[in-house]
Amino acid sequence: MSALLPLARDRAREENPPKAQTPRRRPAAEETRAGGGMGGSSASPCDLEREFAPQISQLLATPPLQSAQEYYDGLIQSRKHDGIRVNFSSKHGKGVCANKDFAEGDLILKDQILVGAQHSLNKIDCAVCSYCFRFIGSIEFQIGRRLYWQSIGSSNDCTNRRHCHETDVGSSASSSGATKENNNTLPEEVLGSLITGDMSLPFTDHFSLPQVVGCHGCEEERYCSQSCADSDWETYHSLLCTGSKTEPSRRSALQKFVEHANGSNDIFLVAAKAITFTLLRYKKLKMQSEFQKNTDESNFSLLMEAWKPLSMGFKKRWWDSVALPEDVDSCDEDSFRQQIRDLAFTSLQLLKDAIFDAECAPCILFGVYKISSFEDYFIHIDDLPDDEKEEAEKVTRPFLDALGEDYAAPCEGTAFFPLQSCMNHSCCPNAKAYKRDEDTDGNAVIIALEPIKKDDEITISYIDEDVPYEERQAQLADYGFVCMCPRCQEEKPN
Numbered sequence: 001m002s003a004l005l006p007l008a009r010d011r012a013r014e015e016n017p018p019k020a021q022t023p024r025r026r027p028a029a030e031e032t033r034a035g036g037g038m039g040g041s042s043a044s045p046c047d048l049e050r051e052f053a054p055q056i057s058q059l060l061a062t063p064p065l066q067s068a069q070e071y072y073d074g075l076i077q078s079r080k081h082d083g084i085r086v087n088f089s090s091k092h093g094k095g096v097c098a099n100k101d102f103a104e105g106d107l108i109l110k111d112q113i114l115v116g117a118q119h120s121l122n123k124i125d126c127a128v129c130s131y132c133f134r135f136i137g138s139i140e141f142q143i144g145r146r147l148y149w150q151s152i153g154s155s156n157d158c159t160n161r162r163h164c165h166e167t168d169v170g171s172s173a174s175s176s177g178a179t180k181e182n183n184n185t186l187p188e189e190v191l192g193s194l195i196t197g198d199m200s201l202p203f204t205d206h207f208s209l210p211q212v213v214g215c216h217g218c219e220e221e222r223y224c225s226q227s228c229a230d231s232d233w234e235t236y237h238s239l240l241c242t243g244s245k246t247e248p249s250r251r252s253a254l255q256k257f258v259e260h261a262n263g264s265n266d267i268f269l270v271a272a273k274a275i276t277f278t279l280l281r282y283k284k285l286k287m288q289s290e291f292q293k294n295t296d297e298s299n300f301s302l303l304m305e306a307w308k309p310l311s312m313g314f315k316k317r318w319w320d321s322v323a324l325p326e327d328v329d330s331c332d333e334d335s336f337r338q339q340i341r342d343l344a345f346t347s348l349q350l351l352k353d354a355i356f357d358a359e360c361a362p363c364i365l366f367g368v369y370k371i372s373s374f375e376d377y378f379i380h381i382d383d384l385p386d387d388e389k390e391e392a393e394k395v396t397r398p399f400l401d402a403l404g405e406d407y408a409a410p411c412e413g414t415a416f417f418p419l420q421s422c423m424n425h426s427c428c429p430n431a432k433a434y435k436r437d438e439d440t441d442g443n444a445v446i447i448a449l450e451p452i453k454k455d456d457e458i459t460i461s462y463i464d465e466d467v468p469y470e471e472r473q474a475q476l477a478d479y480g481f482v483c484m485c486p487r488c489q490e491e492k493p494n
């Protein structure tokens with residue numbers, strides 16, 4: 001037991017950066033279109049794409065260097081990350097450099113999520129704030145609801161489990177502990193009293209979590225504070241809320257969109273947030289512009305401005321950038337990409353039915369975040385002096401046994417981190433993404449692995465760098481490049 005705990009913790013805290021998500025299910029072979037070309041070259045199945053082709057290509061064009069530099073300088077200044085700057089080079093495009101010396105272990109950056117969502121199936125394992133992804137409720141609440149889900153069904157399809165105030169939507173995300181078979185169930189009344197707070201576990205007062213604040217529209221989103229609820233509403237959720245305050249036809253259209261995302265890939269839920277982020281920013285900019293009687297500003301230039309934070313990270317469309325799944329032969333790549341592109345357009349069409357705004361018609365990246373779960377609580381119990389541990393374990397052991405081997409399932413999701421996503425890879429990195437004890441929300445935390453001198457490039461590893469050269473290069477092929485870092489140059493076979 002003691003040996004297992006720290007291992008699980010290390011796994012949860014080290015984070016690898018973005019790799020485009022593969023769709024949940026490989027489209028069936030009989031659905032494959034004959035002669036389907038690559039995403040960019042064949043006729044688009046989307047009427048908006050055809051109608052607004054010039055505007056879309058402007059939105060997706062690489063931003064001019066000067067505008068990108070100004071954007072990143074402004075972002076770094078507004079977030080007070082004076083230790084770094086974003087540089088542009090002809091070799092690797094954007095990169096992050098040190099603006100001062102860092103010592104080993106120093107915090108380099110805490111990067112706030114721009115757009116992100118918890119994986120749908122992971123919502124069974126962990127209840128987190130829908131805006132900042134901090135754990136909410138109490139340790140009892142977290143354990144109780146997880147065991148409750150575990151007790152009512154352990155199939156991987158959670159679409160049948162649509163109550164318990166959750167957005168229980170299936171997705172591409174791998175679910176962890178709660179969906180595994182575990183015969184070790186506890187009585188429902190015990191789980192109920194954990195969830196309602198009627199039952200307390202020993203020492204949980206050392207691990208207090210923020211109280212749950214519900215969305216005032218739906219019962220599906222929950223927050224750690226009113227300020228997170230308000231920010232989520234202003235930034236994305238006012239257009240995506242499926243609660244009773246939403247007009248019925250829009251609500252039903254949104255539900256259809258969510259259902260489709262459930263059955264295919266929850267990256268579409270993140271994409272929907274990226275779109276609503278842009279739409280709501282656009283509306284705000286337009287109001288400001290009207291207030292300032294700024295008649296020179298066209299609607300499209302306001303839309304470009306609203307989209308800017310996302311455009312800075314845009315490289316390729318999703319269907320052109322997902323790694324080819326292992327079970328798809330390279331000669332089937334074109335039709336694979338065509339099928340997932342069609343899937344994305346179906347999703348977009350469903351979203352459009354729900355939130356269409358004619359002025360924003362032409363306007364659609366990401367990392368992975370993990371936050372450790374209530375494992376710290378069980379580690380604390382495990383580390384107690386023997387007599388206290390024995391006493392506490394009389395209460396906690398049945399819960400730990402019932403949770404099973406994967407009790408430490410962290411919160412997992414997909415998110416776009418504007419600054420971390422500028423960091424290039426090295427197989428001998430000088431920094432890494434790592435959650436310290438105090439890092440309880442979804443933001444990315446970058447720590448120096450060694451002393452870093454001012455002006456040095458800050459690099460992280462996108463993969464497990466402790467594997468041999470060939471394996472590293474194979475993994476990096478999914479990111480679309482051959483690594484030529486000093487270590488790879490040295491280890492490259494002649």
Ligand SMILES: C[S@@+](CC[C@H](N)C(=O)[O-])C[C@H]1O[C@@H](n2cnc3c(N)ncnc32)[C@H](O)[C@@H]1O
Pocket residue numbers: 092093094095420421422423424425426479480481482483484485
């Ligand atoms: C997360 S982004 C890093 C920022 C990126 N350079 C940019 O301009 O946006 C990852 C992409 O950067 C490039 N990249 C990162 N590390 C690299 C390396 N060591 N060698 C070559 N290209 C690299 C690859 O194109 C990769 O897909």
